[in-house]
Amino acid sequence: MIDVLYFAWVRERIGLPKERIETAAPTVAALVEELSAREDRYAAAFADLSALRVAVDQDLADFDAPLVGVREVAFFPPMTGG
Amino acid sequence: MIDVLYFAWVRERIGLPKERIETAAPTVAALVEELSAREDRYAAAFADLSALRVAVDQDLADFDAPLVGVREVAFFPPMTGG
Amino acid sequence: MDIRVQAAPFDFGAEAGAFARGRRDAGAIVTFAGIVRDDGGLARMELEHYPGMTERSLETIAAEATRRFGLLDCLVIHRHGSLTPGETIMMVATAAPHRADAFAAAEFLMDYLKSRAPFWKKEFGADGAAWVAAKDGDEDALGRWSQD
Amino acid sequence: MDIRVQAAPFDFGAEAGAFARGRRDAGAIVTFAGIVRDDGGLARMELEHYPGMTERSLETIAAEATRRFGLLDCLVIHRHGSLTPGETIMMVATAAPHRADAFAAAEFLMDYLKSRAPFWKKEFGADGAAWVAAKDGDEDALGRWSQD
Numbered sequence: 001m002i003d004v005l006y007f008a009w010v011r012e013r014i015g016l017p018k019e020r021i022e023t024a025a026p027t028v029a030a031l032v033e034e035l036s037a038r039e040d041r042y043a044a045a046f047a048d049l050s051a052l053r054v055a056v057d058q059d060l061a062d063f064d065a066p067l068v069g070v071r072e073v074a075f076f077p078p079m080t081g082g
Numbered sequence: 083m084i085d086v087l088y089f090a091w092v093r094e095r096i097g098l099p100k101e102r103i104e105t106a107a108p109t110v111a112a113l114v115e116e117l118s119a120r121e122d123r124y125a126a127a128f129a130d131l132s133a134l135r136v137a138v139d140q141d142l143a144d145f146d147a148p149l150v151g152v153r154e155v156a157f158f159p160p161m162t163g164g
Numbered sequence: 165m166d167i168r169v170q171a172a173p174f175d176f177g178a179e180a181g182a183f184a185r186g187r188r189d190a191g192a193i194v195t196f197a198g199i200v201r202d203d204g205g206l207a208r209m210e211l212e213h214y215p216g217m218t219e220r221s222l223e224t225i226a227a228e229a230t231r232r233f234g235l236l237d238c239l240v241i242h243r244h245g246s247l248t249p250g251e252t253i254m255m256v257a258t259a260a261p262h263r264a265d266a267f268a269a270a271e272f273l274m275d276y277l278k279s280r281a282p283f284w285k286k287e288f289g290a291d292g293a294a295w296v297a298a299k300d301g302d303e304d305a306l307g308r309w310s311q312d
Numbered sequence: 313m314d315i316r317v318q319a320a321p322f323d324f325g326a327e328a329g330a331f332a333r334g335r336r337d338a339g340a341i342v343t344f345a346g347i348v349r350d351d352g353g354l355a356r357m358e359l360e361h362y363p364g365m366t367e368r369s370l371e372t373i374a375a376e377a378t379r380r381f382g383l384l385d386c387l388v389i390h391r392h393g394s395l396t397p398g399e400t401i402m403m404v405a406t407a408a409p410h411r412a413d414a415f416a417a418a419e420f421l422m423d424y425l426k427s428r429a430p431f432w433k434k435e436f437g438a439d440g441a442a443w444v445a446a447k448d449g450d451e452d453a454l455g456r457w458s459q460d
C-alpha cells in the first residue's frame with residue numbers, strides 16, 4: 001500500500017487529492033503506467049510527463065525512482081511559489 | 083574667492099573644515115600646489131593625491147578640473163558610507 | 165533559522181524590524197517581500213501547498229543558504245490559501261557580517277524557493293481561473309548557483 | 313523616490329512596512345539595512361558627511377537605479393553623527409514588478425552609495441579612534457554595473 005498525492009491541476013484532473021493504492025510497481029514510471037491504464041482521467045493527467053514533477057517520501061525524485069519501501073508518492077506541476 | 087572644504091582626516095590634518103581662499107589657480111591641481119607651498123599642514127594633507135578625492139561644486143571631479151567660475155571645492159578621502 | 169508556513173497574514177514591517185533589531189553581530193540585513201500584484205483584473209489567488217514537504221524543502225534551502233553564505237540568521241515566511249492583490253505572499257530575511265553575502269543568500273533563497281518548494285498559484289479573475297505556469301527563467305536561475 | 317539624510321535614529325521595520333504597504337503594482341520589495349557591527353570592542357562610530365552634496369549624490373544614484381531597473385519606487389535613509397553598535401546606519405528599499413530588478417536595484421544603490429556618496433566613518437574603541445579605510449572591493453564592485 002502506498003499513499004499517492006496529487007496537487008494543483010493534476011489533483012483537479014484526477015479528481016481527488018489523495019488515495020491509497022495497492023501496487024507492485026517497482027518504479028514511479030511503472031506506477032504512472034499502471035494508473036494511466038486504469039482510467040482516462042489518469043491517462044489525461046499523466047499524458048505529458050515533462051510537464052510533471054514527482055516527489056517520493058517528500059523529496060523531489062525522477063520518474064525512474066524505485067518504490068521499494070516508499071510510503072508516499074506525489075505528482076504535481078512545476079512549482080510556482082515565492 | 084572660492085570656498086574650500088575639508089572632510090574626515092583631511093579636515094583634521096589641515097585643522098579646519100572650511101575656508102575662503104583668494105586664488106588665481108586655473109585648476110584643482112594648481113590650487114593644491116598653491117596650498118601645499120603655503121604651510122606644512124597642507125603639504126601633509128596633500129602629500130598623496132591618490133589617497134584623496136575632490137568635488138567641484140558638489141560633483142566628484144578630477145584634479146585637472148578647471149576652477150573658472152567655480153564656487154566650492156572639497157577635498158576628502160575615499161568615501162566609506164553605507 | 166525561522167521557517168513558517170501559514171494561512172494567516174503577517175506584518176512584513178514588524179517581522180523585518182524584529183529580525184534586524186539589536187543585532188550587533190551582523191552588519192547587513194536583506195529582506196525580500198513578494199506581494200500579490202494587481203495584474204489585469206486579478207480578483208484573488210489561491211496558493212496550494214504540500215504540507216510536510218513544504219516545511220522540509222524550505223528548511224533544506226535555508227540550511228544550504230546559511231552554510232554557503234555564512235549567515236548569522238535567516239527567516240522564511242510563506243502563506244498558503246486565499247490572497248487578494250496588495251497582500252504579502254511571503255518574505256525572506258538574511259543577516260550576515262557583510263552585504264555581499266546577505267544579498268546573495270536572499271537571492272539564493274528566492275531562486276530555490278521558486279523552483280523547489282511545493283507551492284502552486286491559481287489566479288481567479290474576470291475571465292475565470294487559471295493555474296500560473298512556471299517560468300523557464302525560474303528554473304534557469306538555479307544555474308548561477310551551481311558549484312564546481 | 314524618497315531620500316533622507318538625518319542625524320536622528322529611524323525604525324527600519326516601520327519604514328520597510330510603510331514602503332511595502334498596499335503596493336498593488338509591485339510584486340517585489342527588497343530592503344537592505346546596514347547596522348553598526350560590534351567588531352572587537354567598538355564603542356561608537358562618528359559618521360561625517362558633506363551637507364548638500366550628500367543629498368545630491370543620493371538623488372542621482374536613486375534616479376539612475378530607477379531608470380535602469382524600472383523601479384516603481386525607492387527609498388534611501390542614511391544617518392550621520394554618532395552611532396553605537398546595534399544601531400541602524402542606513403537602509404535602502406526598492407519596489408519593482410519582478411524580483412530580479414528589485415534585487416539588482418538594491419545592490420546597485422548600495423554599491424554606488426558606498427563609493428560615491430560623501431560619508432566617512434570614524435571608529436572609536438578602547439585603542440583610540442581611527443578613520444575607516446575604503447575597501448578596494450567597494451570601488452571594484454562598481455565595475456559590474458558598467459554598460460556597453
